[in-house]
Amino acid sequence: AGSGSNQSNHMYKLGPIHQGIIERGSKTASDSYILWPAKIGAFSLVMGRHYRNTDTSDLPFSYLIENSNESFLAPGVNLRSIGTIRDAQKWPKRDRRKDKELLDCIVFNLLSPYSVQKIIKGTEVLENLRKISGPASDYYMYNSVKMTNRALEKGLLFYKLGLTKYLGSGLVKKLETSGYSNEDEMREAIAPSPDYEGTGEWIDLAGLLVPKEKVSKLIKDIENGIILSLDELNKTYRRWKDHYFQWSWNWIVSKLKTEEGIDVGNVSVKQLIEFIEKWKNAVIKLDKMIYDDAKKEFTLKSQTGFGIDGKDKTRISDFENVRGEFTNHPAVTEILGHIDKKSRQAEKVIERLQKLQCYPAN
Known part of the structure; x- marks a missing residue:
C-alpha cells in the first residue's frame, strides 16, 4: 500500500458492514482511495480515488486509474510492467524462513493456474464487451469502471501473450526435461497424471494456490470429523x-486443448x-515491452532532483552514479538474458522434436 492509501469501511449508520477485497499481488499508489464494497483483480495497481463500487476481479494485471473523478481501467497492462516482474522476483527472496518444515505453504508464482484462469476469463469479458457495444x-x-477502446484492444493483446507464455512455458519445460526417443514416448511423457486432478477452478488460499475441488473436500472432511487436528x-x-x-x-494440458486445440494424447510434432x-514470439514480445517500460526509469524526467549544485552534465553524472547506466542495470541485463535464454530453449526443444521425425515409433 502506498502512503496515504485509504478506504471507507462503514456506512456511518448501521456500523461496519462494508467489505472489500484486493486480490493477490495488487498494490495501491500513494493517496489512493477505494469506496467499499469493491473487489480489485489480482496483480493490479490502483491509482487515484475511486468512489464507485468497482469489481475488476475478472480483469487481472490491470491499472485502475482515476481521471476527473471517474474510474478508468487499463486491463492486462501490468503484464508488461517492469514493476510486476520485480515484485515477482523479490517476494520469494524476502522469504527467509529456515525451518525444514514451513508452516505457511506459499506459492509465489506470478503466472499460475489461478492467475491465468483469470486471464482467460478476462479475455472473454473484453470480447463480450466489444461484441455488445461494437468495435x-x-x-x-464494466462494473462501474470505464475502458477506452484502445485500452480494451491492448488488454486483449496482453492477455493473449500472457496465456501463450504460461501454457508454452509449461509445455516446453516438460518437453525439455522428459525422456523420450520417439513420438509415442514423447506423447506419453507429456501426458497428465492418471487422476487428472486440478483441471477445474483454482483459488488463492492465503498464498497457497490450490484446486477449488481440494478445498471443498477438505471442508467436508473437517465437518465429517475425518480431519480432527491442526497437525x-x-x-x-x-x-x-x-x-x-x-x-x-494437468491444468495446462486441459487448457492447451481448449485454448490452443492441442491434444497432448494425439499431438503431432508439427503442431508442437x-x-x-x-x-517464443510471445515471450520475446512481452520481454521487449518490459524492456521499454524499464527504459522510462531513465528518462530526463526521472533525473529531476539529481545534481543539486550543477547543470545538465552534473545531473546526468549524479543520476548514473546512483542508478547506474540503463544498459548495465541488473534488471535490464536480466531481461535481455531472459530473451536469449528462452530463444535458445525453444531452438533446443524444436531440434529435439525434429529428430523424432527421423526416428518414428515402430
Whole structure:
C-alpha cells in the first residue's frame, strides 16, 4: 500500500458492514482511495480515488486509474510492467524462513493456474464487451469502471501473450526435461497424471494456490470429523504444495486443448513446433515491452532532483552514479538474458522434436 492509501469501511449508520477485497499481488499508489464494497483483480495497481463500487476481479494485471473523478481501467497492462516482474522476483527472496518444515505453504508464482484462469476469463469479458457495444465504441463500461477502446484492444493483446507464455512455458519445460526417443514416448511423457486432478477452478488460499475441488473436500472432511487436528490440517496443506506442479501441468494440458486445440494424447510434432514458435514470439514480445517500460526509469524526467549544485552534465553524472547506466542495470541485463535464454530453449526443444521425425515409433 502506498502512503496515504485509504478506504471507507462503514456506512456511518448501521456500523461496519462494508467489505472489500484486493486480490493477490495488487498494490495501491500513494493517496489512493477505494469506496467499499469493491473487489480489485489480482496483480493490479490502483491509482487515484475511486468512489464507485468497482469489481475488476475478472480483469487481472490491470491499472485502475482515476481521471476527473471517474474510474478508468487499463486491463492486462501490468503484464508488461517492469514493476510486476520485480515484485515477482523479490517476494520469494524476502522469504527467509529456515525451518525444514514451513508452516505457511506459499506459492509465489506470478503466472499460475489461478492467475491465468483469470486471464482467460478476462479475455472473454473484453470480447463480450466489444461484441455488445461494437468495435467502433470510444468507451466501454464494466462494473462501474470505464475502458477506452484502445485500452480494451491492448488488454486483449496482453492477455493473449500472457496465456501463450504460461501454457508454452509449461509445455516446453516438460518437453525439455522428459525422456523420450520417439513420438509415442514423447506423447506419453507429456501426458497428465492418471487422476487428472486440478483441471477445474483454482483459488488463492492465503498464498497457497490450490484446486477449488481440494478445498471443498477438505471442508467436508473437517465437518465429517475425518480431519480432527491442526497437525492433520497442516499435513494436508503441505501435501497440496507438493502436488502443485503436477496439478498445474494437468491444468495446462486441459487448457492447451481448449485454448490452443492441442491434444497432448494425439499431438503431432508439427503442431508442437508451431506452438513453440508462437510461445517464443510471445515471450520475446512481452520481454521487449518490459524492456521499454524499464527504459522510462531513465528518462530526463526521472533525473529531476539529481545534481543539486550543477547543470545538465552534473545531473546526468549524479543520476548514473546512483542508478547506474540503463544498459548495465541488473534488471535490464536480466531481461535481455531472459530473451536469449528462452530463444535458445525453444531452438533446443524444436531440434529435439525434429529428430523424432527421423526416428518414428515402430
